[in-house]
Amino acid sequence: MELILVRHGESEANLAASTAEASGALRIAVPARDADVELSDRGLRQAESLGRRLAEEPAADAVRVSPYRRARTTAHVALTTAGWDLTPYVDERLRDRELGVLDTLTGRGVRELHPDEAERRRFLGKYYYRPPGGESWADVALRVRSVLPELEASGDRVLVVAHDAVIWLFRAVCERIEERELLDLAAAHPIPNASITRLVRDADDGSWRATVVNDVSHLDEVTEHGGRHDAPQG
Secondary structure, three states, X not given: OEEEEEEOOOEHHHHHHHHHHHHOOOEOOOOOOXXXXXXXXXXXXXXXXXXXXXXXXXXXXXXXXXXXXXXXXXXXXXXXXXXXXXXXXXXXXXXXXXXXXXXXXXXXXXXXXXXXXXXXXXHHOOOOOOOOOEXXXXXXXXXXXXHHHHHHOOOOEEEEEEOHHHHHHHHHHHHOOOHHHHHHHHHHOOOOOOOEEEEEEOOOOOOEEEEEEEEOOOOOOXXXXXXXXXXXXX
């Protein structure tokens, strides 16, 4: 079996986050609630490029997509461009990680407006820290574990369009990557918008391995924004 994991194209919130961090602002001027954020113009072009790449291979057996608009639009544009006659199954378990009270804050904003949370996160570490009203990476891993058996029953090749944290946790769950290694990999290799990661399950022992990671060879315009801001290690 093969899982084709795709991060959504560049979004308007990705651009806003980069601008806010660069200017030293406390808050990110997001244009809508997280579920409704649109792709940027470049994100739409990235989705089309993704579709042209997918057109070079046989259609997947099924498509699962995050309910968030940036992921759904990426899937729609890519599938239309690829000519894959598939209807995506929208699955809320594939949504982006929820940041609770830290949502829309830059790193500086977290440190200045929620210093206790910044310290708590530093102590607990990125994987297990759960902001008030939000989720930890471990919480997202539980979502991934719940959806994985359904993906395995959906066919031999399944396309998943989601978010950077979700893709990292698919890798962690499938490849059995533990906390420290996972965080080191995530820090060293950010997942670019509209990139492709492929996980293949061995037919004999059932183990998973990544055969392609963060492939952007199909893109003319590459961005590496980090979704919504993730509170700093401190």
